[in-house]
């Protein structure tokens with residue numbers, strides 16, 4: 001969906017099968033994480049054994065993942081090095097990432113996700129720090145889409161209006177409010193069941209241009 005990910009069009013020195021394997025193992029790690037928090041005793045042992053078998057199966061039979069197309073195949077940077085998409089919110093091969101579906105870019109940027117147990121703070125509710133992570137990421141994408149360079153989060157204010165639920169689909173939305181020189185102001189919200197649960201406003205600043213005329217990030 002996002003052309004932010006298309007950092008280079010040259011072929012990556014990793015086969016499509018390798019990328020698919022990495023994304024598959026990340027998926028197994030996520031299931032394992034949920035299992036570790038959910039199960040005890042014999043059920044825990046069964047979950048661990050089943051997921052270990054899943055990884056063994058994929059390693060022993062290269063054809064096993066034949067039908068999987070990697071969501072984020074690796075890209076190369078301008079020096080020809082692999083540029084891995086590691087984002088802890090969106091990356092398919094980072095087990096820390098849920099990962100979210102990137103629904104739209106443009107005037108409004110939107111992610112969707114249903115979060116499992118490993119993101120729990122209070123019972124059945126999303127941890128407040130992760131509420132901030134989601135909003136930071138979606139607002140950053142809105143800012144990135146509206147500007148030519150890379151900006152960094154300088155300020156983020158989160159208002160927790162009601163608990164953000166686990167186990168149901170969330171809409172995470174961000175938009176730019178105002179741009180002024182190196183500064184871009186953005187706002188957004190997390191919506192569950194049609195209700196706004198949390199809002200954020202923030203400021204993103206593009207680093208000062210370096211003396212050689214290039215920005216210091218991106």
Ligand SMILES: CCCCC/C=C\C/C=C\C/C=C\C/C=C\CCCC(=O)SCCNC(=O)CCNC(=O)[C@H](O)C(C)(C)COP(=O)(O)OP(=O)(O)OC[C@H]1O[C@@H](n2cnc3c(N)ncnc32)[C@H](O)[C@@H]1OP(=O)(O)O
Nearest residue numbers: 004087136137140150152153154155183203205207208218
């Ligand atoms: C994160 C980008 C990585 C690169 C990505 C590359 C490729 C993209 C591909 C995939 C990307 C995938 C994922 C990325 C997704 C999400 C990332 C989420 C975003 C983050 O997670 S990012 C990490 C956390 N973030 C930081 O780690 C920043 C640490 N920080 C700094 O690095 C500096 O802080 C900096 C550089 C931000 C600014 O430094 P600076 O020295 O240039 O700033 P300075 O003080 O000069 O202020 C400039 C003007 O802003 C005014 N100003 C200041 N504060 C204000 C306020 N509160 N209200 C109103 N105005 C204010 C001043 O008054 C002045 O205004 P004026 O110019 O008019 O005088």
